Amino acid sequence: xxxGGQQQIPLVAIKSVFQKYDKDNSGTIGRYEFKNLCYExxxxxxxxxxxxxxxxxxxxxxxxxxxxxxVSFWRDSDKFKKLDEAQSERLKASVAYFRYFDPDNSGNISxxxxxxxxxxxIKNSLLASSATVDQGLARLDKNKDGKIxxxxxxxxxxxxxx
Numbered sequence: 001x002x003x004g005g006q007q008q009i010p011l012v013a014i015k016s017v018f019q020k021y022d023k024d025n026s027g028t029i030g031r032y033e034f035k036n037l038c039y040e041x042x043x044x045x046x047x048x049x050x051x052x053x054x055x056x057x058x059x060x061x062x063x064x065x066x067x068x069x070x071v072s073f074w075r076d077s078d079k080f081k082k083l084d085e086a087q088s089e090r091l092k093a094s095v096a097y098f099r100y101f102d103p104d105n106s107g108n109i110s111x112x113x114x115x116x117x118x119x120x121x122i123k124n125s126l127l128a129s130s131a132t133v134d135q136g137l138a139r140l141d142k143n144k145d146g147k148i149x150x151x152x153x154x155x156x157x158x159x160x161x162x
Contacts, residue, residue: 014074018067027062048158052090098153108147111137118150126160 021037023030028035035050045053057073058065065073101109101117109117118136121127127136140148142158 003012009075014071015067017074018070028062028065029070030064034065038066046151048154050159052160094154094157095150098150108149109153110147114148115141 013107017037018029023033023036024030031047031050031054033056035045035047038050038053039047047156054063054065057069059069059072062067064087098109099105101113103113103121104110114137115133118127118131118133121136122129127139131139138144140152142152143149143153
């Protein structure tokens with residue numbers, strides 16, 4: 001079957017792939033099932049990349065792919081290119097956000113720079129409104145050196161956006 005010059009994958013074939021990876025027979029493909037599917041197809045994805053991909057594909061926001069969502073994804077010939085682009089865009093946005101709160105471009109958010117990030121995290125519901133500046137800094141500063149590196153920031157963002 002061809003459609004618009006592009007091969008149209010038969011629905012029965014897509015359903016077969018869906019059922020193969022729906023290991024728990026829930027009628028949906030969850031995060032780990034999707035990660036395994038991608039891995040078997042040669043696309044190793046970190047947990048963060050899987051989350052980004054699912055956020056992009058999971059149109060109803062359930063955290064799982066329904067058959068309809070999977071069919072749309074599977075029929076898209078650029079499916080993995082779009083996932084790479086989404087991950088890249090998320091990284092660019094995170095870098096820009098981090099750099100905004102690192103005005104001296106040191107590559108770290110110091111304890112002196114942190115209060116403005118703290119206020120913004122609370123404003124965007126990424127940190128409990130009851131958290132003090134010291135508590136917030138302690139939560140993000142995993143190695144306890146008094147400053148937040150980009151990696152610490154990204155680990156925190158991954159944690160709160162799951």
